Amino acid sequence: MIELAIGIILAGCAIGAGLALIAGIGPGIGEGNAVAKACEAIGRQPESRGSVTSTMIMGCAIAETTGLYGLVIGILLIFVAPNLLINAFKNGLLWAKENGFI
Amino acid sequence: MGSVTIQPAVRQETGKIAAGVGVLSVLTAAVYLILGRFNYTVLLGLLLGMAFAIGNFFLMALTVQHAAEKMNGVEVPAEPETEDGEEPPQQELSPQAKQAKKRMQLSYMGRMAMLVVMAVVAIKLPCFDAVPALIVQLFPRITVFIEGLMMKKEQNAQ
Numbered sequence: 001m002i003e004l005a006i007g008i009i010l011a012g013c014a015i016g017a018g019l020a021l022i023a024g025i026g027p028g029i030g031e032g033n034a035v036a037k038a039c040e041a042i043g044r045q046p047e048s049r050g051s052v053t054s055t056m057i058m059g060c061a062i063a064e065t066t067g068l069y070g071l072v073i074g075i076l077l078i079f080v081a082p083n084l085l086i087n088a089f090k091n092g093l094l095w096a097k098e099n100g101f102i
Numbered sequence: 103m104g105s106v107t108i109q110p111a112v113r114q115e116t117g118k119i120a121a122g123v124g125v126l127s128v129l130t131a132a133v134y135l136i137l138g139r140f141n142y143t144v145l146l147g148l149l150l151g152m153a154f155a156i157g158n159f160f161l162m163a164l165t166v167q168h169a170a171e172k173m174n175g176v177e178v179p180a181e182p183e184t185e186d187g188e189e190p191p192q193q194e195l196s197p198q199a200k201q202a203k204k205r206m207q208l209s210y211m212g213r214m215a216m217l218v219v220m221a222v223v224a225i226k227l228p229c230f231d232a233v234p235a236l237i238v239q240l241f242p243r244i245t246v247f248i249e250g251l252m253m254k255k256e257q258n259a260q
């Protein structure tokens with residue numbers, strides 16, 4: 001029974017990490033589009049290159065954060081969350097046994 | 103390989119981000135110190151995270167600079183004029199812009215892969231505390247947000 005519960009916890013963490021990493025797709029596409037359009041803007045108005053580059057760098061930094069959030073959550077779900085959740089589950093089980101719930 | 107000239111815009115923005123990340127990292131260290139959980143692993147984690155966050159931003163800025171440099175001497179026709187409130191028709195991207203798009207997407211994937219490697223190193227090696235190393239990755243966004251707020255304040259004051 002405990003093995004099954006641990007298996008469900010691990011599977012949940014793996015599925016959650018996979019879902020969190022979907023967030024990494026959007027920024028890649030968005031950044032590419034933004035840079036392509038900014039390059040065209042530079043092509044049209046070469047004199048505005050400095051300001052367009054600065055704005056583009058800041059825009060890319062902001063766009064990238066979404067991917068970073070997803071990646072950090074995914075990494076935490078894979079490496080940190082399973083141990084925490086399994087320990088919490090075992091402690092909960094112990095507490096339930098001690099108090100006569102099981 | 104030829105040497106790369108770093109544009110002033112890249113240097114300036116990277117400097118700002120480095121300063122912001124540095125200040126926020128010191129604040130994080132202070133929070134750890136107040137909580138009584140500060141030790142050398144937290145310091146090493148912060149340093150690793152800082153180096154990676156600034157390096158990541160710098161690489162991104164270099165990619166953007168490279169993409170902008172590729173447009174040197176390339177003339178892109180102006181968008182056709184439209185009536186008020188009407189969307190201009192979608193134009194095909196120029197080959198240079200398409201190349202820049204691909205380069206940026208490739209750079210993003212590479213940097214994300216590097217982040218995964220850094221996170222795994224921080225988690226697996228006992229000399230690093232992974233939590234501060236990962237928290238620092240969110241500081242460039244906070245720095246940009248604070249910079250935006252300060253610019254708004256300046257504009258309002260003027």
